[in-house]
Amino acid sequence: MSRFRSPVAKVLIVASLALFVVLWGAMIWTAFEHDAVPLTTLDPQGPFSTMIDDLVAPVFIIGGMVFVGVLGAVMYFVLRYREKGDDDLELPKQTHGHTAAEVAWTIAPGIVLAVVAFLTVGVILDLSAEEEGALRVEVYGAQWWWGYNYDITGDRSFDSDGDISTANELVIPVGRPVELRITSMDVIHSFWIPALNGKADAVPGMHRDWKIQADAPGVYRGQCTEFCGLSHANMRMLVRAIPADEFDEWVARQQQPAADPPADNELAVAGQEQFVNLCASCHLVDGLNNEQIAQLHEDDEFPLVAGVAPDLTHFRSRGTFAGGIYNLTYPNPAGDDSPFGATCTLEDLENCGDPTDIGLAGNPDNPLYRPFIEDWLRNPPAMKPMAAEEGRGMPNLNLTQEQIDQLVAYLDTLR
DSSP: OOGGGSHHHHHHHHHHHHHHHHHHHHHHHHHHOOTTOSSOTTSOOSHHHHHHHHHHHHHHHHHHHHHHHHHHHHHHHHHHTSOOOSTTOOOOOOOTTOHHHHHHHHHHHHHHHHHHHHHHHHHHHHHHSOOTTOEEEEEEEETTEEEEEEOOSSSSOSSSTTOEEEESEEEEETTSOEEEEEEESSSOEEEEOTTTOOEEEEOBTOOEEEEEOOSSSEEEEEEOOSOOSTTGGGOEEEEEEEOHHHHHHHHHHHTSOOOOOOTTOHHHHHHHHHHHHHTTTTOOOTTTSHHHHHHHHHTTOOSSTTSOOOOOTTGGGOSEETTTTEESBOBOOTTOOOSSSOOOOGGGGGGSOOTTOTTSOBOTTSOBOHHHHHHHHHOHHHHSOOBGGGTBSOOOOOOOHHHHHHHHHHHTTOO
């Protein structure tokens, strides 16, 4: 008697099939259930990410049909031609040499692949097309943060008078396409803002053209998706999309060199001196140490492998730092994704969000959150794994609390 004729065996088979169907369905449901999950490709917030999302549906349906068809056929043959005992063994009809059948199952997959290819190539061409009136931004990855150079003058370069540079946070105007020119300063990274577009690798010595656009104001998060060393998981990115008029105001402020701290702010004045002595060989503050940084590059003596460190000229105009993993300022309350616009004051902090919640991005217009920046200045490698002794990341400068207070006061003026 075949083991498949046992009632217990039949129950186990049915239960196994039912469990498989339930788990498969749960997996599909989980993939499309993206509430409270910021990094999902299934919630597009711009035209380019929508193109990809529109491609996912038909390809998924086609793939699902193929999966169900193949699995169904396998299960049918397993059950139909299972062993039933030596006396009633039934061999399936042999089709070897059946020309029509062989041609059919050769052409059918070709047609499926052709349809998928046609849909995919169309989207690739649309994503590669140049956009009229686009803002051009050079994006570069470095261990372990992102930098952005804006072609504000429109001369297709990124270092003309009037162009601006920033780090970790990319600010863009709502409704305007942004063409990105992506590269790397050290190893291979990968740029990914899932709500605005797919992934694009950042490769040393090469440039990858990509583009994003946001349909509405808000904060859009991203993550480096190419393993790039110790702090790969801590190399995040953040896009703030704001109305066009606010973007123009932001650009005008970013174009200004850093102002010296007020003379009556003795703590900040002392902090500027500390910065020049301790930090100016890596970090640029426009109007303060341009010549020093330029000379280091000319002498090929820049201390970091990437040849660049985050530009701190308008450091206080950002809500996060250290690769976007720590809040520099208090965030808005949960559910309020307004990219700018103060929602609280030092006297009214209960109306702010929790700055220790990594799901909330700091708002530059909100008060400074001191604990993170103080801990960073006290011991950066303890806050983020780095290899400073190899020129990858910020070393521990063994600062005193007095020096930390002075530097924080100065950094708070870099608005």
